Structures are given as structure tokens and as C-alpha cells.
Amino acid sequence: MIEHDIFRALADSTRRTIFEKLANGSMNASALRHGMDISQPAMSQHLAVLRAAGLVREQKDGRFVNYEVDPDGLALIAQWLAKYRAYWPARIDALKLLLKDMDQ
Amino acid sequence: MIEHDIFRALADSTRRTIFEKLANGSMNASALRHGMDISQPAMSQHLAVLRAAGLVREQKDGRFVNYEVDPDGLALIAQWLAKYRAYWPARIDALKLLLKDMDQ
DNA sequence: GACTCGCATAAGTGCGTGCTTATGTGTAGT
DNA sequence: ACTACACATAAGCACGCACTTATGCGAGTC
Numbered sequence: 001m002i003e004h005d006i007f008r009a010l011a012d013s014t015r016r017t018i019f020e021k022l023a024n025g026s027m028n029a030s031a032l033r034h035g036m037d038i039s040q041p042a043m044s045q046h047l048a049v050l051r052a053a054g055l056v057r058e059q060k061d062g063r064f065v066n067y068e069v070d071p072d073g074l075a076l077i078a079q080w081l082a083k084y085r086a087y088w089p090a091r092i093d094a095l096k097l098l099l100k101d102m103d104q
Numbered sequence: 105m106i107e108h109d110i111f112r113a114l115a116d117s118t119r120r121t122i123f124e125k126l127a128n129g130s131m132n133a134s135a136l137r138h139g140m141d142i143s144q145p146a147m148s149q150h151l152a153v154l155r156a157a158g159l160v161r162e163q164k165d166g167r168f169v170n171y172e173v174d175p176d177g178l179a180l181i182a183q184w185l186a187k188y189r190a191y192w193p194a195r196i197d198a199l200k201l202l203l204k205d206m207d208q
Numbered sequence: 209g210a211c212t213c214g215c216a217t218a219a220g221t222g223c224g225t226g227c228t229t230a231t232g233t234g235t236a237g238t
Numbered sequence: 239a240c241t242a243c244a245c246a247t248a249a250g251c252a253c254g255c256a257c258t259t260a261t262g263c264g265a266g267t268c
Contacts, residue, residue: 001117007115011111012226016108028244039229046226069188069191118256134213134215145215166265167265
């Protein structure tokens with residue numbers, strides 16, 4: 001169940017931080033560590049979890065491995081969220097934003 | 105961090121099942137157990153986690169406690185997802201559906 | 209008031225998970 | 239070839255978490 005992997009991956013705050021960093025531009029594993037107080041193996045393990053969940057994908061570049069956000073993972077979350085659209089009208093504010101951005 | 109609570113709550117497949125059941129109509133804790141092979145305390149604990157995350161809210165009714173989906177939690181997920189809208193265009197298919205549903 | 213019922217809480221337990229240190233693998237530079 | 243570097247993997251450990259059984263609590267019923 002990939003859906004399970006996605007939510008489990010995002011359940012960790014360190015991984016959410018990594019994901020957010022990658023959303024601002026692709027980086028290699030070492031660059032991601034800057035200002036994060038995390039060991040190299042820990043980062044490698046986190047990236048493996050994010051990759052297995054389809055939230056991140058790698059792009060080898062010599063001895064560097066560049067990581068970037070994988071839109072597929074985000075699309076799956078959107079799909080999951082869409083299942084509960086019946087409950088949106090009560091609190092549309094945040095979704096209005098979402099809708100507006102997609103219009104253009 | 106409520107965002108952390110939300111993702112952590114949804115990281116458990118049993119809780120996702122409970123949430124999905126509630127999305128099809130509010131129920132009390134006992135009714136939720138039907139066909140789920142889960143003990144009463146376990147269900148109670150899961151509901152407490154979902155409630156703490158803002159995904160579910162309770163409505164006391166005598167000695168019964170009716171649970172229902174809390175739209176606030178879903179809105180927060182949508183807000184989180186909106187932060188990464190820059191990566192949506194690459195995979196709009198699933199989101200097209202989402203958009204279409206919200207138009208009507 | 210005694211009992212039942214729906215649910216919450218307490219306390220204990222086994223397992224998953226995120227960390228660590230140590231080591232392996234592959235690539236670039238000299 | 240040797241070294242340095244970027245990253246992955248292995249193994250061990252401490253903690254969190256989802257479960258269990260037992261008990262508590264409040265609301266109905268008789």
C-alpha cells in the first residue's frame with residue numbers, strides 16, 4: 001500500500017523538513033544536511049523512506065545524487081483528499097486558494 | 105504541531121479505515137467496531153488520536169458518543185498540499201478530477 | 209440502589225522505527 | 239594505484255506506539 005508509505009513517511013517531522021527543502025529546489029544529500037544537525041546515514045535513510053513513498057526521486061550525477069520532489073506522491077495525496085470532498089464545503093477557505101491556483 | 109498529529113494519525117491503516125467509515129456517516133464507537141476485529145479499548149484509543157489531530161470530533165448523546173469527520177483536519181491537509189502547488193502541473197490528471205468536483 | 213451498557217483510562221508488553229557507529233561501494237582527482 | 243569524497247548499507251540500541259487485560263466512570267434501566 002503506497003498510500004500507507006506516504007502518510008508514514010510524512011509522519012516524521014525531519015522528513016517533512018527535508019521534503020520542504022527539496023520543494024524549494026533539488027539538492028544532493030550533503031547539501032540537505034546543512035543546518036539540520038543530522039548524521040549522514042540518518043539523512044540517507046530518510047531519503048530512502050521518502051523515495052519508497054514516491055514523494056522524492058533521485059537523479060544520479062557522478063558521485064553525487066540529486067534529489068527532487070516527485071509530483072506523483074503529491075498527486076496521490078490529492079487523490080486521497082478528493083475522496084472526502086463531501087466534507088469540504090464547511091471549510092472552503094483553504095481550498096479556495098487551492099482552486100484559484102489551479103485555474104491559471 | 106497539529107500538522108504532525110494529522111500525518112501521524114493517518115500513518116496508521118486502522119485509523120485510516122476508521123476515518124473512511126466516518127466519512128460515510130457518523131457513528132458511535134461500538135458501531136465502528138463492526139467487522140473490524142478490534143478491541144473496545146483499541147478503538148477508543150484510535151478515536152482519541154484522530155480527535156487530537158482534528159480529523160474527527162465527538163458529539164455526546166446520552167451514554168453513546170457519536171463520532172463524525174471534522175472538516176478542519178481535512179482543510180489543514182489541503183493547506184499543506186497547497187504549499188507544493190508548484191509541482192502539480194507535471195501531474196494534473198488526478199487534480200483535474202478534484203477541480204471538476206469542486207466546480208459544481 | 210443495583211445492574212447493565214458504552215466508553216475512557218491505566219498499566220504492561222512486543223514490535224516497529226529512528227538514531228548511532230562501523231563498514232561497504234562507487235566515482236573523481238592526483 | 240592511491241586517496242578523498244558522496245552516499246548506501248549493516249548492526250545494535252533506545253524509545254514510541256499499538257495492542258492487550260483490568261479497572262474506572264457516567265448514563266440509562268429495572
